Amino acid sequence: xxGRLTMLWCALLVGxxxxxxxxxxxxxxxxQLRPLEEAQKARxxxxxxxxxxxxxxxxxxxxxxxxxxxxxxGARTISLVGALHGELAPLAASFQPLDQQAxxxxxxxxxxxxxxxxHLGTDHLMYMPWMQATYIMAANKKALPYLPQGAxxxxxxxxxxxxxxxNAEKATGQRVLGFPAGPTGLMARFFQGYLLPSYTGxxxxxxxxxxxxxxxxxxxALWKHANPNSTNYNFxxxxxxxxxVLIAWDHVARLQNAFRNKPDDFLAFPAPAGPKGRGxxxxxxxxxxxxxxxxxxxxxxxxxxxxxxxxQIATLRxxxxxxxxxxxxxxxxxxxxxxxAQAVQQQQTAPDALPTLLPVGLGSHNGxxxxxxxxxxxxxxxxxxxxxxxxxxxxxxxxRVLNAAQAPCWSPDPPSQGACQVx
Amino acid sequence: xxxxxxALFVAGILLVCAWTLVPIxxxxxxxxxxxxTVYAWPKPFWPATLSLSNFQxxxxxxxxxxxxxxxxxxxxxxxxxxLLLGAPAxxxxxxxxxxxxxxxxxTILMTRAFPVGILALPLAVGFVRLGIYxxxxxxxxxxxxxxxxxxxxxxxxxxxGIPRELEEAAWVFGCSGLGAFRRVVLPLAIPGIAATAIFAxxxxxxxxxxxxxxxVRHKTLTAYLLTLLxxxxxxxxxxxxxxxxxxxxxxxxLVRRYLFAMWGVASR
Amino acid sequence: MQPSALRPYxxxxxxxxxxxxxxxxxxxxxxxxxFDTPSGPGLGSFARMVGxxxxxxxxxxxxxxVLCVVPLQLAAALGMSMMLRHLRGGRxxxxxxxxxxxxxxxxxxxxxxLAILTDKGYLNTVLFELGxxxxxxxxxxxxxxxxxxxxxxIAEFWRATAIVFVVIVAGVQLIPQEYEEAASVFGATxxxxxxxxxxxxxxxxxxxxxxxxxxxxxxxxxxxxxxxxRNFPVLVSQAFAWQYQNQNYSVAACYAVxxxxxxxxxxxxxxxALRPRAGETV
Numbered sequence: 001x002x003g004r005l006t007m008l009w010c011a012l013l014v015g016x017x018x019x020x021x022x023x024x025x026x027x028x029x030x031x032q033l034r035p036l037e038e039a040q041k042a043r044x045x046x047x048x049x050x051x052x053x054x055x056x057x058x059x060x061x062x063x064x065x066x067x068x069x070x071x072x073x074g075a076r077t078i079s080l081v082g083a084l085h086g087e088l089a090p091l092a093a094s095f096q097p098l099d100q101q102a103x104x105x106x107x108x109x110x111x112x113x114x115x116x117x118x119h120l121g122t123d124h125l126m127y128m129p130w131m132q133a134t135y136i137m138a139a140n141k142k143a144l145p146y147l148p149q150g151a152x153x154x155x156x157x158x159x160x161x162x163x164x165x166x167n168a169e170k171a172t173g174q175r176v177l178g179f180p181a182g183p184t185g186l187m188a189r190f191f192q193g194y195l196l197p198s199y200t201g202x203x204x205x206x207x208x209x210x211x212x213x214x215x216x217x218x219x220x221a222l223w224k225h226a227n228p229n230s231t232n233y234n235f236x237x238x239x240x241x242x243x244x245v246l247i248a249w250d251h252v253a254r255l256q257n258a259f260r261n262k263p264d265d266f267l268a269f270p271a272p273a274g275p276k277g278r279g280x281x282x283x284x285x286x287x288x289x290x291x292x293x294x295x296x297x298x299x300x301x302x303x304x305x306x307x308x309x310x311x312q313i314a315t316l317r318x319x320x321x322x323x324x325x326x327x328x329x330x331x332x333x334x335x336x337x338x339x340x341a342q343a344v345q346q347q348q349t350a351p352d353a354l355p356t357l358l359p360v361g362l363g364s365h366n367g368x369x370x371x372x373x374x375x376x377x378x379x380x381x382x383x384x385x386x387x388x389x390x391x392x393x394x395x396x397x398x399x400r401v402l403n404a405a406q407a408p409c410w411s412p413d414p415p416s417q418g419a420c421q422v423x
Numbered sequence: 424x425x426x427x428x429x430a431l432f433v434a435g436i437l438l439v440c441a442w443t444l445v446p447i448x449x450x451x452x453x454x455x456x457x458x459x460t461v462y463a464w465p466k467p468f469w470p471a472t473l474s475l476s477n478f479q480x481x482x483x484x485x486x487x488x489x490x491x492x493x494x495x496x497x498x499x500x501x502x503x504x505x506l507l508l509g510a511p512a513x514x515x516x517x518x519x520x521x522x523x524x525x526x527x528x529x530t531i532l533m534t535r536a537f538p539v540g541i542l543a544l545p546l547a548v549g550f551v552r553l554g555i556y557x558x559x560x561x562x563x564x565x566x567x568x569x570x571x572x573x574x575x576x577x578x579x580x581x582x583x584g585i586p587r588e589l590e591e592a593a594w595v596f597g598c599s600g601l602g603a604f605r606r607v608v609l610p611l612a613i614p615g616i617a618a619t620a621i622f623a624x625x626x627x628x629x630x631x632x633x634x635x636x637x638x639v640r641h642k643t644l645t646a647y648l649l650t651l652l653x654x655x656x657x658x659x660x661x662x663x664x665x666x667x668x669x670x671x672x673x674x675x676x677l678v679r680r681y682l683f684a685m686w687g688v689a690s691r
Numbered sequence: 692m693q694p695s696a697l698r699p700y701x702x703x704x705x706x707x708x709x710x711x712x713x714x715x716x717x718x719x720x721x722x723x724x725x726f727d728t729p730s731g732p733g734l735g736s737f738a739r740m741v742g743x744x745x746x747x748x749x750x751x752x753x754x755x756x757v758l759c760v761v762p763l764q765l766a767a768a769l770g771m772s773m774m775l776r777h778l779r780g781g782r783x784x785x786x787x788x789x790x791x792x793x794x795x796x797x798x799x800x801x802x803x804x805l806a807i808l809t810d811k812g813y814l815n816t817v818l819f820e821l822g823x824x825x826x827x828x829x830x831x832x833x834x835x836x837x838x839x840x841x842x843x844x845i846a847e848f849w850r851a852t853a854i855v856f857v858v859i860v861a862g863v864q865l866i867p868q869e870y871e872e873a874a875s876v877f878g879a880t881x882x883x884x885x886x887x888x889x890x891x892x893x894x895x896x897x898x899x900x901x902x903x904x905x906x907x908x909x910x911x912x913x914x915x916x917x918x919x920x921r922n923f924p925v926l927v928s929q930a931f932a933w934q935y936q937n938q939n940y941s942v943a944a945c946y947a948v949x950x951x952x953x954x955x956x957x958x959x960x961x962x963x964a965l966r967p968r969a970g971e972t973v
Binding site: 435442453463464507512515516524525527528534535541546565568572577580584622649670671 | 700703707714715716718771774778787788790795798804812813815816858862864865907909927935954955958962
């Protein structure tokens with residue numbers, strides 16, 4: 001017994017020694033590139049040539065604000081934070097403006113729209129855009145025979161998607177259309193950036209317009225052919241790979257394993273279009289420097305490194321997140337990545353493309369704003385409540401959130417003076 | 424017992440064993456079998472190929488070994504703290520009828536009834552002030568707070584079961600209060616104390632939330648794996664799950680005889 | 692030597708101080724947060740909690756789950772302890788196997804049961820091989836709430852029965868065999884011995900096991916979330932959703948306060964129901 005104890009204590013001491021050795025590295029905490037393989041690639045590929053030793057620490061999004069608070073109280077561990085636009089926005093007060101590095105934006109060719117998002121509604125650059133993505137559709141080739149007559153993947157409409165799912169159900173007896181409507185799925189973005197703009201041309205202003213009523217009725221009909229497990233799905237790559245789902249909508253990074261593992265089985269294509277166009281939404285990941293960063297100078301060097309074209313390409317290969325700087329995509333990308341890149345391209349350049357910005361200026365109300373869309377969906381589609389009543393009720397809630405945040409309208413809604421108003 | 428009853432009895436025992444083990448076997452199958460097993464239909468009940476590559480990939484992840492050692496360190500500390508703080512209180516609850524005993528019982532339970540995740544923010548801030556944020560010691564303290572109510576209650580019911588007369592007899596024969604406790608009560612209480620220790624160890628080993636909130640660089644294995652696994656493919660999740668299950672299974676195996684040290688005494 | 696009146700207080704003092712520092716201070720801050728609304732202190736956040744879409748379901752699901760799973764676990768743990776008692780050989784191995792789920796985190800347990808119960812999981816494989824179903828069947832959706840509940844119940848039962856079992860075993864070991872032997876001499880059947888001798892002697896242990904398990908059951912949600920997804924909200928999962936997804940710390944604190952009150956009430960009920968009756972000594 002005592003021998004065992006001695007061994008244990010030795011092991012503990014070794015452990016302590018091992019951790020002490022890492023103390024001088026720059027701590028880069030990221031809520032993205034978290035999964036096992038991506039985190040490894042972030043260390044071994046993306047950060048390989050970094051100008052200083054970097055301790056790359058993936059972290060769950062909920063923990064980020066807590067770590068920043070702890071740092072403000074004096075812990076001072078984190079020098080650079082990588083996170084989604086929506087995760088950085090509520091924390092703007094914790095970050096130092098990067099105006100000194102704003103020159104990088106023009107120098108590396110970061111698009112104007114993205115640069116504006118990174119200001120978080122202020123006059124200062126609050127984070128540096130790092131990488132971007134979007135949401136697209138994916139389908140198993142087995143689903144192609146059921147595509148309605150005259151429909152093509154590139155020009156698909158929501159009506160055709162519904163028909164497609166219905167045909168497939170009739171033929172296979174399975175509901176093969178899937179959505180990431182699980183607890184941590186990104187379904188709110190589908191309503192905000194895809195469905196609502198496609199049907200109503202707006203997000204907030206037209207939230208309870210007659211077009212929105214039509215849209216919800218149509219979506220409710222479409223949902224009859226959707227796999228009922230959808231309310232459990234957080235990532236569509238899993239049900240696509242298992243074959244439970246043949247047609248799906250999701251974030252490109254959350255589809256990547258399907259395209260990586262079986263590029264011959266799957267097709268990527270743009271999101272469908274509605275009466276007002278083909279709504280789609282970008283995903284923007286940025287890096288920000290906390291006010292309490294122990295190594296702010298190192299952090300800005302690292303930012304510069306992350307925005308170099310070669311690093312951005314390495315990031316693309318490792319993670320399926322696309323560059324934010326101007327750079328030509330290499331021709332030797334892996335097949336699955338090429339498929340996704342092509343679909344993203346088609347979506348952006350479609351003649352009826354209707355880009356929707358990420359919510360701007362909602363700050364700490366981002367989460368409650370998203371909840372409104374998911375609640376509306378649950379009430380109308382899953383609980384069969386009357387559409388008009390639900391929209392009236394949720395519109396009230398939405399107005400409360402917008403007023404509390406004093407958030408002006410963002411594209412495609414027309415600009416507003418003061419808080420955006422639901423009509 | 425007749426032969427038939429005996430057979431039924433043994434069958435019952437084996438059934439419960441199977442009920443416990445089969446799900447774990449299925450995790451191992453997914454963890455070892457890789458993507459081919461995880462996405463197959465119908466599912467195979469035997470591994471197609473015996474390859475540990477999926478599993479091995481884990482052990483090569485940067486930072487996995489320090490995290491594992493830290494997990495052990497935290498769990499052992501938590502075990503010690505819980506026993507040192509909890510056993511005396513349990514003894515007090517069992518042996519003395521004192522004013523406020525019920526209130527005390529309820530108070531320590533109430534701490535456990537509050538979802539710890541919601542306390543994370545004020546706790547992290549408090550830990551920074553104390554200078555124990557991002558340390559194994561701090562996490563161990565937090566885990567002790569989680570394990571302590573159980574330690575107190577389990578030890579209390581345990582001491583309750585040890586006849587007071589035995590202890591009083593020892594006093595009569597000249598042992599001091601402490602001496603009576605050490606010579607008479609403690610040996611009888613060892614199995615229960617072992618059970619308490621297992622609780623504390625396992626609570627600490629499996630606790631994810633406090634560990635990931637209260638640390639940045641110095642994560643425990645569970646917290647470290649959680650961030651890597653929550654978005655990873657299913658086969659990696661299963662392999663990681665297996666990696667987490669094995670040490671606690673091993674630990675329970677090592678201490679199982681303490682659970683039983685008492686058996687012979689009590690049942691004869 | 693008689694124990695002094697001060698001794699019990701000295702014995703509980705360290706744990707009390709420890710919990711006060713580590714738990715009560717942040718707890719009070721959080722409770723204050725629950726009453727903190729943008730327009731000054733009030734019950735606004737509680738009103739939002741009660742008006743929330745999933746509130747009624749979460750409350751109902753939480754109670755349904757705890758009320759079903761905890762008694763089942765107690766019965767199973769008692770049965771397992773009695774079986775173990777009559778086992779001649781290999782006791783420590785059997786005990787070890789039966790306590791293995793103790794070492795399995797709820798995240799891992801959720802993963803295990805999802806792998807079994809999902810459309811193309813092991814359960815459907817068995818049913819398919821037996822010819823009971825022609826193709827994968829969904830069990831865990833909003834269209835099959837009954838089976839979904841059963842699935843969650845089974846998973847929770849599998850994961851957390853060992854905790855009750857260990858506590859009961861520790862208690863059973865302390866019951867002198869003579870009592871049962873004496874009862875046996877007077878011709879009591881096995882059931883009578885269990886009902887009239889073992890069970891009353893086990894009451895303090897059962898009380899502890901029940902309280903432990905009930906408090907934990909009100910707090911557990913990783914398994915529920917893994918299997919139930921969005922379809923089976925419980926109070927704690929709502930607390931987490933409000934804290935980390937909706938980022939409204941005040942409503943999250945309200946949910947946390949509610950969970951605490953519910954656990955406390957359950958604890959009181961168990962304490963009262965299993966209190967020593969007049970004239971009994973333990």
